[in-house]
Amino acid sequence: MKIQIVEVGPRDGLQNEKEMVSTSAKIQLIDKLAAAGLKRVEATSFVNPRWIPQLADAEDVLKGIERQNKVTHSALVPNLRGMERARESGLTEVALFMSASETHNLKNINKSIEDTFPVLRQVAREALALGMRVRGYVSTVFGCPYEGNVPIDNSRRVTNELLEMGVFEVSLGDTIGVATPKQVREVMEKIVKDTTSDRLAGHFHDTRGTGLANVLAALDTGIRTFDSSIGGLGGCPYAPGAAGNISTEDLVYMLNGMEYETGVDLNLLLDAGAFIQQELGRELPSKVLKAHLAAQTASSSHSNQEDGA
Numbered sequence: 001m002k003i004q005i006v007e008v009g010p011r012d013g014l015q016n017e018k019e020m021v022s023t024s025a026k027i028q029l030i031d032k033l034a035a036a037g038l039k040r041v042e043a044t045s046f047v048n049p050r051w052i053p054q055l056a057d058a059e060d061v062l063k064g065i066e067r068q069n070k071v072t073h074s075a076l077v078p079n080l081r082g083m084e085r086a087r088e089s090g091l092t093e094v095a096l097f098m099s100a101s102e103t104h105n106l107k108n109i110n111k112s113i114e115d116t117f118p119v120l121r122q123v124a125r126e127a128l129a130l131g132m133r134v135r136g137y138v139s140t141v142f143g144c145p146y147e148g149n150v151p152i153d154n155s156r157r158v159t160n161e162l163l164e165m166g167v168f169e170v171s172l173g174d175t176i177g178v179a180t181p182k183q184v185r186e187v188m189e190k191i192v193k194d195t196t197s198d199r200l201a202g203h204f205h206d207t208r209g210t211g212l213a214n215v216l217a218a219l220d221t222g223i224r225t226f227d228s229s230i231g232g233l234g235g236c237p238y239a240p241g242a243a244g245n246i247s248t249e250d251l252v253y254m255l256n257g258m259e260y261e262t263g264v265d266l267n268l269l270l271d272a273g274a275f276i277q278q279e280l281g282r283e284l285p286s287k288v289l290k291a292h293l294a295a296q297t298a299s300s301s302h303s304n305q306e307d308g309a
């Protein structure tokens with residue numbers, strides 16, 4: 001069975017990095033992710049650069065990457081100004097985003113939920129008229145850093161509004177990584193009933209170590225598209241304490257082992273993980289990356305011993 005992976009590391013992952021990552025490293029990372037077989041890569045964000053300085057180089061990143069027919073690169077777009085920038089960059093897919101909880105929406109995009117709908121509707125209309133595909137995100141579906149529990153009906157309402165705007169898929173976000181598999185099953189089952197599972201995706205952060213278990217629960221509800229981040233990079237700058245997304249290496253390792261088809265070459269993916277780890281100069285959370293690098297170190301010290309023997 002095929003699973004689609006949406007690689008969000010260059011956007012969701014890097015947006016939270018305090019030290020500036022060079023444009024050239026971002027470009028190399030995105031190209032390595034595509035070379036590993038990822039067909040959908042969220043490359044950057046056309047948000048207000050004052051809010052997310054790390055992604056202020058969105059135009060230059062998109063100018064530098066290798067564009068290929070078989071890979072769709074996308075970017076977050078919060079408003080018409082962002083849409084104009086996305087159009088000028090020649091993107092074929094954009095992603096709208098908002099939250100299921102009022103306070104997170106306000107902190108993240110400076111508007112109430114009600115005031116966000118008309119803005120995103122205009123963006124969707126314009127993107128669709130230009131022939132672009134439009135994705136949607138709903139954040140804080142499983143809990144809000146400011147409000148705690150979020151009623152399922154809030155997430156259903158925002159999801160349905162986005163679908164009515166014409167988005168082809170809504171990614172349901174566990175922004176602060178509080179969900180457990182039982183909750184994922186309950187929430188996803190309800191939302192799937194409003195639409196179809198092929199129009200939904202799971203976006204899990206691994207703050208409390210339940211990320212991959214949540215993927216398994218979502219698979220049970222028919223979801224076949226998952227967002228993940230190389231190395232397990234990430235967090236939301238407007239969700240205090242949020243840790244990274246589930247790592248793409250860990251997700252691919254698990255899914256490949258369960259005989260799902262991801263189309264991703266794990267070895268090339270690990271090269272991409274090792275590359276960005278080196279660029280950032282610190283160990284990243286991905287367990288499969290850690291195991292791979294430890295095995296490499298062990299085998300090179302073993303062969304050095306043999307050479308010396």
Ligand SMILES: CC(C)(COP(=O)([O-])OP(=O)([O-])OC[C@H]1O[C@@H](n2cnc3c(N)ncnc32)[C@H](O)[C@@H]1OP(=O)([O-])[O-])[C@@H](O)C(=O)NCCC(=O)NCCSC(=O)C[C@@](C)(O)CC(=O)[O-]
Nearest residue numbers: 046047048051078081082097108109110137139173175236
């Ligand atoms: C929504 C806004 C833009 C409102 O920001 P605002 O400050 O309220 O915007 P404004 O309309 O009042 O404009 C203020 C200034 O910003 C400029 N501006 C306005 N928009 C843009 C733009 N697009 N590109 C470039 N410039 C822009 C605009 O031109 C103006 O410039 P000035 O006249 O002062 O010189 C702001 O709040 C924002 O950028 N928020 C984004 C925050 C963000 O990126 N958060 C992280 C992503 S969401 C996330 O991580 C969750 C997710 C998706 O991964 C899923 C999950 O885990 O749950």
